[in-house]
Amino acid sequence: MASYISGQQRSVSSSQQADRQQPIRAGQMLHGKMIKSLGNQQMEVQIGGRTLTAVLSGVITEGESKWFQVESAGPPPVLKPVKADGSGKPDVQQLLQSIGLGGNKEVKELLSSMIRQQQPVSAEKLTAAAGLLAGTSDKKEGLSVIKWMMSKEMPLKDALFQPLLSANKGVSSPLNGLLNQLTSQLQQAGPINQVMLSINKPYSNVIHDQAVQQLFEKMTSGTATEKNQSLEAMKTMQILPKSATLTNWHHSLQTPSAKQVEGMINALRAIPQTQTVQNQIVQLQEGLKALQTGDTRQLAEAVIRGQGVLQQSKPQSQLYSLQILQVPSGSTSQHPAFMQALGDVQQTIGQQSSTAIQLMLKDLIQKMGSDYEARIQNTGNPAETAQTLKAQLVSLLEMPGLTAQVRESAEQVLNRLNGMQLLSSDNGPQQQLIMQFPFELGDHQTDVMMKMNGKKKSDGSLDPEHVRVLFYITLSELKESIIDMNVQNRVVSLDIYNEHHQLDLLAKPIIPVLQSALEKAGYAFSAVKFHNTKEVDPPILNPAEDALSSIYHKVDIKI
Incomplete structure (x- = not known):
């Protein structure tokens, strides 16, 4: 079945590519139809979806369709008929031999495909395609990717080819296998390991984060016992430092940005407007005002409560609170307060429920960092952008002294992410x-x-x-x-x-x-x-x- 799913055993008919009004260049091969003779070897020629005047060498009949090679781009362009085989199509083998690619069967197939689809052909494209194919072991898959790149008029560059090739192998080469391989090769734990772990085990990560949110809610709004137990649990999990107390815990977390808090306010405005919701919006706005005087605790507590209100109305809501406060992932713990929170969350959202799946998908899409480049330009918090897999891979590859194995594995994962984005x-x-x-x-x-x-x-x-x-x-x-x-x-x-x-x-x-x-x-x-x-x-x-x-x-x- 995998072979059918990956498309390697089924012939696919491609429609003729629409003419994109690209400029004619010397050396190209073009398919054209003779419309009208204008005298002095000039003729009106239809190429794709456009009509132009060209100088033709040789005897050509009105209404005749032929392949031509562009001898000069003009204006007007000078076209020379290409030697054809018995079917009237260009002699593929002769063309390839003329540019030194006569023995390359994959490029021969590519050229034949371009001729069937009446795509413009150039020695430059064919040579570039041959170079890309020479560097890949799976010639058939590589050829499929090159055909796709040509259909999208992408430059035939290795920096684009490798990510697309990786993404095209998605079915046969699972992403979790690439992540596991990279994790095993990284000798020291670091931020990238935490991000990869959360991506590779999305349900566990969602449940963990929801439980941490509950601990924060109890620490800020619970009974005296719940406050102390939740604080101790988060210190044990290394979410808060050992020196944290019920009055200074907020100092160890990221100062909320106004832009992120506005995102939470907008989310609250999008749910049914009860008195509780409206009060929470006011508390967040007051917290933003207090932030201007250096008071971060009021806003931090308002963010935690705001998340709780959101989830009461919409359980699948994004975890704005942990993002806004840049709460560390922390470790798992057997602390009774955390285990209680974990059990409550599992009972609330379930493992296979639509709520759990929605939470997993939202968390995964954010942590993968597919929109990494856009977020670099637009985010109000660079630290948040850094907590994505793509950002961590870019940072890792910039580090000196990486082993060849780690570099290759990191590039494989980054290529997969970039390839999906390109596709x-x-x-x-x-x-x-x-x-x-x-x-x-x-x-x-x-x-x-x-x-x-x-x-x-x-x-x-x-x-x-x-x-x-x-x-x-x-x-x-x-x-x-x-x-x-x-x-x-x-x-x-x-x-x-x-x-x-x-x-x-x-x-x-x-x-x-x-x-x-x-x-x-x-x-x-x-x-x-x-x-x-x-x-x-x-x-x-x-x-x-x-x-x-x-x-x-x-x-x-x-x-």
Whole structure:
């Protein structure tokens, strides 16, 4: 099944690339149609979606289509017919031999593909492609990536090729394996280890952080006993220093920035406006005023309470408090106060609930640092930006004295993150997002690959009423699975691909639970369809071979 999912065993038909009005350059090979003779060897030629006047050498008939080599860019450009084979197409082998690439079968396939799609061809592109392919062991995968780069008119540079190649191998090379490899090679613990641990075990990290939030709430608003026990627990966990007391604990944490606090205020304004919520907004605003006089405790306590109010209304809310105060990750502890908080959180959000999954996804996306470059420019708190995996990898690679093994492993992880970012695209009203991240399901660690396509709203955000999401996940019992979710006008339909027979019978009892959960979230449920991958091809998740099979064998459950 993996071979189908990665797209390596299915032929994919590519549509002709739209002409992008790129300038004509000497040495290029172009496909054109003769429109009208203008005399003096000049002719009106249609190339792609444009018409231009060119000087042609040789006898050409109006209405004839040919491949030409650009002898001079002009104006007007001078075009020379290319020697064709028996089918009227350029002689591929002769062309490659003329630039010293006659024996390269991958470049021959690339050139043939470009000719079929009537893409402009140049010796410069082919030579660059040959150089990239020479440095990769998987020529077929490398060729797929190069074709994709050409379709997006990307420069054929190694700095782009390597990240894209890594991202394209996402299914066969899980991210959690790359992270584990790097963790084992780093001899000294440091910030990057903490970030990688939290990413590799997202559920454990979410539960831990929620429990720490509870400790802060009890330390600031609980009974005298709860305050002292929570303080001692956080000192044991090295979240607060040993010298911390109930009156000075805030001095050991980051001074909140006004921009971050405003983010929490806006989040509070977005939930139902009870008196408690409105009072909390006022307390945060008063805390900001007190901050100007050097009083940080009032705002720190308001931030902790504000988080509690947010979570009472919306349990899946982002943990603004720990971010604003830059609370250290700390260690796990058997302290009774922490264990009590941990148990309360697990009972509240559950392990497989939608709340737990939403919290995990939000935490993962933030900690991965996919928006690292944008946050460097826009964030009001550089320290917050540094607490992402991408930022830590950049810092690690700048350190002197790294071993070759550590450098290679760090570059592999950074290439994967950069590649996913490059594969994501923003095309006018349409947006595509491709991500890969580790995921916990009980004791089973796996990877999730996600590809999301949807419309953008006027404010630039993704329209939740019209979106398609593909998930690829390997489960402990069901193994490789693809979930294809389509949302149209807030009506959800699912296609599930797996190699197991009778999966529809196993899933039938939980369909009502799914329907109920979607309705609570404001969506209607249409149908779920099960497809056996031994009989049909699932959607391809390999971004460089992105195509869908047009015929499915489906087992339907209608609701």
